[in-house]
Amino acid sequence: MWHHLWVSRIDIEALEDEWEEDEALPPRRSRELSVKAKQRIESLGSARVVTVDRGRITILYEGEVVEATLAGTMRGTKAAVGDRVRVRPPRHESDQPRIVEVLDRETVLTRTPDDDLDEERVVVANADQVVVVLSADHLDTGVRFLDRVLVAASVGGLDSVLCINKVDLAPDDRVVAEVGERYETIGVDVRRTSVVTGEGIEELRHVLAGCWSAFSGHSGVGKSSLFNLLVPEAAREIGELGRFGGRHTTVSSRAMPLPDLDAWVVDTPGVRSFGLGSLAPTQVGAHFPELASLSCGLSDCLHDGEPECRIADAQIHPARLASYRRLLAAVRGAG
Ligand SMILES: Nc1nc2c(ncn2[C@@H]2O[C@H](COP(=O)(O)OP(=O)(O)OP(=O)(O)O)[C@@H](O)[C@H]2O)c(=O)[nH]1
Ligand SMILES: [Mg+2]
Ligand SMILES: [Zn+2]
Numbered sequence: 001m002w003h004h005l006w007v008s009r010i011d012i013e014a015l016e017d018e019w020e021e022d023e024a025l026p027p028r029r030s031r032e033l034s035v036k037a038k039q040r041i042e043s044l045g046s047a048r049v050v051t052v053d054r055g056r057i058t059i060l061y062e063g064e065v066v067e068a069t070l071a072g073t074m075r076g077t078k079a080a081v082g083d084r085v086r087v088r089p090p091r092h093e094s095d096q097p098r099i100v101e102v103l104d105r106e107t108v109l110t111r112t113p114d115d116d117l118d119e120e121r122v123v124v125a126n127a128d129q130v131v132v133v134l135s136a137d138h139l140d141t142g143v144r145f146l147d148r149v150l151v152a153a154s155v156g157g158l159d160s161v162l163c164i165n166k167v168d169l170a171p172d173d174r175v176v177a178e179v180g181e182r183y184e185t186i187g188v189d190v191r192r193t194s195v196v197t198g199e200g201i202e203e204l205r206h207v208l209a210g211c212w213s214a215f216s217g218h219s220g221v222g223k224s225s226l227f228n229l230l231v232p233e234a235a236r237e238i239g240e241l242g243r244f245g246g247r248h249t250t251v252s253s254r255a256m257p258l259p260d261l262d263a264w265v266v267d268t269p270g271v272r273s274f275g276l277g278s279l280a281p282t283q284v285g286a287h288f289p290e291l292a293s294l295s296c297g298l299s300d301c302l303h304d305g306e307p308e309c310r311i312a313d314a315q316i317h318p319a320r321l322a323s324y325r326r327l328l329a330a331v332r333g334a335g
Contacts, residue, residue, distance in 0.1 A: 040088070044100065049083040049125075053252040061087060061097050071098040080108075080122035081253045081266055082212060107157035109149075109214060112277035115330040120278050124214040124253065124266050129159040131207075133217035133226065136170035136192075139179055142218065147323040148274040149216055150188070154287040155279070161189045161207050163215075165222040168194040182317055186289050195225040205230065209261040219248045219270025227267040231256045236267055281332045288324050290316055304328060 033041075047061040047068070057079055059068045068087060070077060079085065079102050087097040109130055110120040124130075130153045134142030146162060153160045162183050170176045180190040189207055193200035204226070207213075215223040224236035234256050237249050250269045257264050276284075282300055285291045296303055296311045303311045304325060313321055 043089060044086045045089055045097070047085050047087050047097065047099075048255075049079050049081055049085060050255045051252065052079060052081055057099070059085065059087065059097065059099070066097065068097045068099055071100045074099060074102075077102055078122070080125045081255050082125040082127050082214075084126060109152055109156045109158055109216075110278070111152060111271065112275035114273055114275045115277045115333070117275065118278040123216065123268060124212075126212065127158055127214045127266065128211040129153075129161055129207075129213050131161045131163050131204075131213050131215050133163045133165050133215055133221045133223050135166045135218075135221040136164050136168075136176050137166055138218070138221075139164070139175060142221070143179060143319065144323060144326070145218055145274055146183070147320065148276055148327065151276060151279070151284065151287040151327065152274065154289075155283075159189075161191065161213070163204060163226070164190070164192045165226060166194060166196075167192045167199060168196045182319070185317075186320075193226065195222055195229055198229075201226075201229055205258075205261060208258060208263045208265060210263060212255070212264045212266070214253075214266040214268060216268055216274075217270060218272070221270070223270065224250050224267055227256070227265060230258060230265060234267070276327065276331055279331050281328055284324065284328050284331060288316075288320065290320065291324060302328060 045061060047059040049057060050060050050065050051058045057068050057070070058065050061068070068085075070079070071088065079099060083105070084103040085099045086101040086103070088100050090097055105125045107127060108125050109123040109127060111123055112118055112120055130149060132146050132149045134146060150160050162180070164176055164180060167173075167176060176192060180192065184190050191200050191204045191207060193204055195201075208230070215227060217223050225238050228234050228236050228238070234254075236254075248270050250267060253266055253268045255264050255266045281302060285303060291303060291311075294303075294311050294315060296309045298306065298308055301309050303309050316324075
């Protein structure tokens with residue numbers, strides 16, 4: 001049976017102690033499971049984490065979004081939005097489901113606070129794709145951010161979508177087109193949108209269908225604005241226009257369903273930098289698809305001016321190459 005796979009990873013004894021504690025019975029010491037314990041394990045439900053706001057967690061459980069607590073046995077565990085969890089059902093009306101296990105993640109998007117730190121923060125767990133939102137009037141800083149998220153997504157097993165938002169404010173449409181083509185060439189799905197004119201919103205909905213997608217981007221690029229258009233009942237707070245890169249309006253991640261598309265979207269707080277501090281320099285190139293597909297004849301080559309490296313700079317888009325070298329220097333400096 002499928003549940004044998006996960007039962008073994010739960011600390012059964014601790015879990016039982018907790019139950020017994022609740023009932024003011026002496027703790028059980030035997031490793032043998034009581035019939036009651038077996039029944040309780042059979043009764044565990046599965047759920048998915050929808051929000052994590054400091055210590056507060058909400059989960060999608062039996063079709064409803066409800067608050068949940070971490071079981072005492074789970075102290076120190078960090079659940080992230082998108083996590084699949086096992087829960088002990090509430091035992092009375094005012095009780096909350098208790099999370100007793102966080103299941104292994106299929107994909108994970110992580111970042112570090114900056115490149116010098118390797119303490120990873122989970123942006124989203126088990127998402128199929130990340131939608132990187134850039135603002136058409138700040139593409140130069142945007143693409144540097146994008147190149148970092150593309151690496152993190154590739155490391156964590158997610159697909160990437162580029163959403164160039166605020167096309168109504170683009171100073172030059174040719175630049176938007178060029179950036180779009182640059183990323184389409186390396187296999188990224190590119191959408192151009194405007195929350196103001198509604199341009200591209202239907203096309204964006206198409207890429208979200210059937211998936212869990214997390215929105216990521218600098219503060220002020222319009223993630224929550226897009227989210228509210230896609231999920232009208234979301235009513236996320238929107239920042240003032242022109243506060244680009246300043247105050248963060250959204251402070252915690254939230255997943256919401258798009259039932260007509262059989263999809264979930266996750267709005268995340270804007271970040272100033274997407275750190276890749278847990279990456280080794282030799283790993284970076286493998287996550288630049290246009291570099292990974294070239295072979296230079298050397299093993300473990302960083303393609304960074306090594307005299308025998310046969311990769312010519314001209315084989316890669318200059319902005320992507322510059323980005324690669326910048327990232328390489330950043331993670332090397334951190335090492
Ligand atoms: N002109 C124009 N303004 C937009 C568009 N999308 C969003 N905005 C404006 O940009 C500002 C910031 O939008 P938000 O949705 O709060 O940005 P955010 O990415 O969620 O920001 P954080 O929550 O801080 O990460 C708001 O004033 C929006 O009205 C767009 O397509 N065109
Ligand atoms: Mg926001
Ligand atoms: Zn090389």
